[in-house]
Amino acid sequence: MTPPTKTKVLPALAVSAAVVAATLTVPASAASAASSVRPAAPAAQSAAIPPANGHGYYNGHVTIDTSRQGKLYVMKDPNRPGLACGGPDGRPFTKSINDWGNGSAGNLETACVDVLYAAQKEWDMLRYWLGRSGINGQGTGYPARVGVTDGPPSWTGSYLAVGPKQPGRPHYGTLDMVAHEYGHAIFDTTPGGTGSGIETGGLAESAGDIFGALTEAFANNPNDPPDYTVGEELNLNGNGPLRYMYNPSLNGDPNCFSASVPRSEVHQAAGPQNHWFYLLAEGTNPGGGKPNSPVCTGPSSLTGIGIQKAGKIFMGTLLRKTSGWKYTGARAASVSAAIALYGRGTECEAVKAAWTAVNVPAGVNEPVCGIVIDPPDFSLALNPSSGNALPGQTVSSTVYTSATTGTPQTVTLTASGLPPGTTASFSPSAVTSGGQSTLVLTPTIATPAGTYTVTVTGTGNATGDPTHSATYTLTVQSLPTPTPSSR
Ligand SMILES: [Ca+2]
Ligand SMILES: [Ca+2]
Ligand SMILES: [Zn+2]
Incomplete structure (x- = not known):
């Protein structure tokens, strides 16, 4: 059979997934107990098995971690408690062979290959890059259901809902969309919780977009190359990405903060923080085929510190989150996070410069960067x-x-x-x-x-x-x- 156009063999990914699988072993009973998805088969012990072959629609040929229950294989992660994927009824898919999906649009099992792959990559990115345990920070994730909703994926508070319901259409579970939705779960499970209002909601949407960019960068899958756009693989309505982190105005979103941001809409209100993250990670003129990024105020040229450091600082920012989260608080928390992680050097300066560039000024008591010299x-x-x-x-x-x-x-x-x-x-x-x-x-x-x-x-x-x-x-x-x- 001719492989679908999206299917490519990725031996490097297979190796890394195998290494991860070998190092992330947890007792099967713990994985079972932590899952909120009902077992599909009569309760049976999960057993450690080699990674499965998956044939995704977006991600091509990948390896995913699945479980074995009795004679069946189950789309339930044995190493990352809580991660699983199934149909609208919430039951993880089962199969007699550990080979999943056919790479075709509209095939729900194929959708689950992409979704579970993305969830596992995000989990590993959180662990190996950001030092976070699981989606919720306590070693646990959440299951996903495909074919269950219309429109872009959504986070329900207990599971990830991925559409569409209409048969035959490409599913919406790209790396960045899945990582975005689980990013909402990360936001919800950091101090201060979900919150409400457009400004807080915008910072939450931006958190999702940032985790999407981080997950694409970590997965480094040539079928969905790392970038700072959101939903570019979906290409909904033929309009390209839903959001551009390096220049939100390309989609009509605000590049920088102003009094109108809290009166806009949550996905628009994500613009300034998305833009901040890009300037922090990549700077204004990163080169190497990466897009340039404009500034609204301050120096016209900024140098990035790399996406891994930017991601760590952002995670540290969320860990300093409080209820009623606002842009000014995000700036202050990110400066504190940068100092705690990297001291008062380049990273601290870069965090401030990127916020200033998106028109979020320093608070009155903002700590100083640079070597502190006592006044004469x-x-x-x-x-x-x-x-x-x-x-x-x-x-x-x-x-x-x-x-x-x-x-x-x-x-x-x-x-x-x-x-x-x-x-x-x-x-x-x-x-x-x-x-x-x-x-x-x-x-x-x-x-x-x-x-x-x-x-x-x-x-x-x-x-x-x-x-x-x-x-x-x-x-x-x-x-x-x-x-x-x-x-
Ligand atoms: Ca991409
Ligand atoms: Ca993307
Ligand atoms: Zn969202």
């Missing part, structure tokens, strides 16, 4: 710190300064708390930190006897005008009672 500062001391004087006499003290951090700065000296009739002078009145000055206090006859605390303050001219002060205890003595003059 100084210290100030007086010696001696006390003295006695009669009115009309002077006392002096030396003001010592020192540069404690950063470069030296000009420190201007003032005195406060002077008793009545007492003057203070500094010579010089300003020093470069590290230098010294002489303070001269001169009480006069107008100064009542007593003990006073004079405060000497130095004000620096560095950023923030740092000030430091020291005190001098001045005791003004009483003049001796005048000797009566002779008359």
